[in-house]
Amino acid sequence: MITFKEKAGEEIFSPLFMCAVEFFLSNEYPGDSGTWNAIDFFLKKRGPFLPSQDRMYLKGLRDSHMSLYEVIDVKLNQSLTLRDLLEENQPLITLKEKRGTHFICQWDLVGARVVKTPIAHLLAGGNLLLSRDAANEAKEVIHQITKVMMSKKNLRFFQEETKDPVLMIKKMWVKEIAQAWFMEQMQKRQEPTLFNYDGDKLQFYTIEFPLKGSLTEVVKILNKLPELKPHDLEDVAHAWIWPLKERKDVSRRHKQKPKQEKIREVFIDTHVDYEDGRSYRLFAELKIKGKKLIIDVNSEQRANMSEDFFQTHLTSLAGKPIRIQHDLKRASEETNLSSNELTLGLSMEEEEQLKEQFFDRHYREWIDSPLPALKGKTPRAAAKTKTGLQHVIDLIKDMVNAELRAVKQGSKSSPYNFDWLFAELGIQRHLL
16 A cells, blocks of 8 residues: 555655644644643653753753744845745744755745744744745635634634644644645646746747749748848848737737646747847747748747638749657757756856846846736836735735745855835835
8 A cells, every 4th residue: 555655755745744843733632631732741740850951941842833934034054034925914933944045046835833932032943935926825824714713603612622723723723834835845846837928838830831933032921021020140141030919919829727736837039139239039940941932830820821821922832831740758858968068168157248248138128028826917016006006016025035046056156136126116125
């Protein structure tokens, strides 16, 4: 028989097991003479033989509960500063912590148990890192359940079962936090469903039009089409890009699915840096090789539109197109292989400078790009409303967090500095 540990794996089992142990140790259970607690039982038997700091920690663990926290500040080998997301009226908490500062980053959202002792606030062992979506879902469910449980009728009932009914209710929060974390971890194991910027399922196609008659005439027609821009491509005499028009209607990209149907989705956005210094979001790429017009697109919908479009404009100058569908997994493997072999011949400092310039350009365009996460609004426009501003802040926090995590995992030497972006959008530090 396969155990849960074997099925889920160590990386899922261990955090959940630690949460379960801490819940067991802190919870109260009915006994012959009222309620009993495992830590109280242990301290009664072995407490006199323990160092005072151990006794204080166990008492703090007994009186603790798991909550959702946002990490405000991380001081390596020293401390973590947390904001309670479930009890928002609580002051910030600074924990004495060493080990956790090596894997926890600023703006992480973590399900954690804060152990309060007379000497310091400490982090217990069972910590669950959640995405913002998972944390918000858990927060919403917990608030709904807590509202019902905190009614006068229920509190009177719980008083017969426990000395502190409010604390008992808070101790139940761990179930919803752990469930949200577990579901998210299982979703990460699924192959993601990939979409392009339009919200169409990602699938790469190459369309080949056999050209008839005068090549000069074909080039002349393509150069006159307002949808296309001539593009310099190595070893290709004639090439174009088809920039994607920005649309206000982005409903396909943010349709809400029922929770039971929730799947892992990834949106792929393709850009090209053009000769005029601008970066264009691509609809298609075109080139002429030999007697063929070759068009590359990333969805079946775009392939259909491209075939219709060029058959209409080239008429008798192009024959019936051939459509080639590419295998996504093979394309991914080939891309990874080629990227591992690619070297720019630059020093580390020069590479970092190039990356910095790329991110500067990317995020300056990001400010004025309609985003599915903002229901089609640009960050600049969304930041002008109270609700939209919070969504924009959360997005930037997640971007900062991703940069800091990349540094801790060793894939970057230093994080990108987003301070200018906060300033550009008029976001004051106290709002964070």
